[in-house]
Amino acid sequence: MNGASLPSRVFRLIVTGGGTGGHTYPALTAIRTLRGRLAAEGGTLDVLWIGTADGLEARVAPAEGIPFTTVSTGKIRRSSNPLKMVSPANVRDMARVPLGVAQARKIVAEFRPDVVLATGGYVAVPAGLAARMCRRSPVLHEQTVRLGLANRK
Secondary structure: OOOOOOOOOEEEEEEEOOOOHHHHHHHHHHHHHHHHHHHHOOOEEEEEEEEOOOOOHHHHHHHOOOOEEEOOOOOOOOOOOHHHHHOHHHHHHHHHHHHHHHHHHHHHHHHOOOEEEEOOOOOHHHHHHHHHHOOOEEEEOOOOOOOOHHHOO
C-alpha cells in the first residue's frame, strides 16, 4: 500500500434528556462510552446535547466539554384528579412544547445527527419529536423500572 490511511468515521449524535441525575448521568455515560469505542476504531464522536437551561444537564454537559443548547418545553404536573391536570401551570407549560419542537427541529436539521439519544425528562419530548420529523433515528434509553411519561409511546 502507499501508506495513505482511511479517513476517520465521524459519528454525529444528539443527546437529549435531563432535569435530574437519573436522566443526565446515563446520557453522559453513553457519550463517554461511545466516544471511547469510536476512538478505539479510529473514529470520532461529534455530539450536541439538547437540554433545559435550568436542568442539571446545563451544568454537566459544558463541564464535560460537550456542546450544549436549550429548547423551550414544559412538564406535566400529574394528579389522580383529571380536573387538576388542567391547571394554569400545566396549560402554560404545554403551550411551550410546540415552540420547543420547532426549535429542536431546526437544531436537528442543521446538525444532521446519525442518531438522537433520549434518556428521558420533559426536554426529551420536543427533541424526540423533532428527530422523527427530520427522519433521524431516535434511540430511547429508559433506566428505570417503569417507563417515564416522556419515553412512553
